[in-house]
Amino acid sequence: MSQVLADYTLRSMQSADLDDVLRIESDVYDYPWTATHFNDSLRAGHQAWLMLSAGHIVGYVVMMLVLDEAHLFNISIAKAYQKQGLGRALLSDMIARAKSAGAKHMFLEVRASNVSARALYEKIGFVEVHVRGGYYQTDSGREDAVLMNLEI
Ligand SMILES: CC(C)(COP(=O)(O)OP(=O)(O)OC[C@H]1O[C@@H](n2cnc3c(N)ncnc32)[C@H](O)[C@@H]1OP(=O)(O)O)[C@@H](O)C(=O)NCCC(=O)NCCS
Numbered sequence: 213m214s215q216v217l218a219d220y221t222l223r224s225m226q227s228a229d230l231d232d233v234l235r236i237e238s239d240v241y242d243y244p245w246t247a248t249h250f251n252d253s254l255r256a257g258h259q260a261w262l263m264l265s266a267g268h269i270v271g272y273v274v275m276m277l278v279l280d281e282a283h284l285f286n287i288s289i290a291k292a293y294q295k296q297g298l299g300r301a302l303l304s305d306m307i308a309r310a311k312s313a314g315a316k317h318m319f320l321e322v323r324a325s326n327v328s329a330r331a332l333y334e335k336i337g338f339v340e341v342h343v344r345g346g347y348y349q350t351d352s353g354r355e356d357a358v359l360m361n362l363e364i
Contacts, residue, residue: 214296216265225260232269236290282310284320311364324356338362
């Protein structure tokens with residue numbers, strides 16, 4: 213097990229963290245969230261958590277809890293820390309948090325081409341429930357959004 217996986221901590225995201233978060237965001241996505249997306253989520257009171265190791269942000273997640281549903285809006289691991297089990301750990305932490313808040317279903321949507329995220333979600337037990345054809349912009353046109361659900 214990597215050292216980071218063994219000793220990471222979580223704390224809630226604040227607007228003062230956004231410079232660091234946006235640096236990671238623009239590094240890991242072709243179409244990153246902007247400060248407005250994060251600020252809107254923080255203002256709306258969504259669950260927004262940082263994954264920290266030795267004082268550094270190594271990942272983060274944004275999730276909305278409503279009634280018995282959890283909606284995962286963003287989960288990201290900084291490039292240098294990917295493929296060490298951190299994404300799986302962070303998502304598992306959020307599933308546990310959602311469950312203890314009374315959520316019975318978790319929903320997310322993912323670009324059809326996002327092989328690593330889809331592999332992670334399937335390993336955790338998410339199933340595909342719908343495809344929104346041509347939902348996302350790409351450099352060469354449009355691509356599908358895959359909607360996935362986990363019963364928790
Ligand atoms: C998707 C993401 C969060 C996964 O985080 P991670 O820490 O790299 O993933 P993990 O190491 O926990 O891997 C968990 C499983 O996902 C799968 N996986 C992860 N990266 C993969 C890749 N590049 N290719 C194929 N499968 C991959 C593996 O099956 C792995 O299972 P294993 O440990 O049994 O091999 C990370 O790649 C990321 O931040 N990507 C950019 C942002 C993004 O696309 N977020 C999702 C938006 S919907």
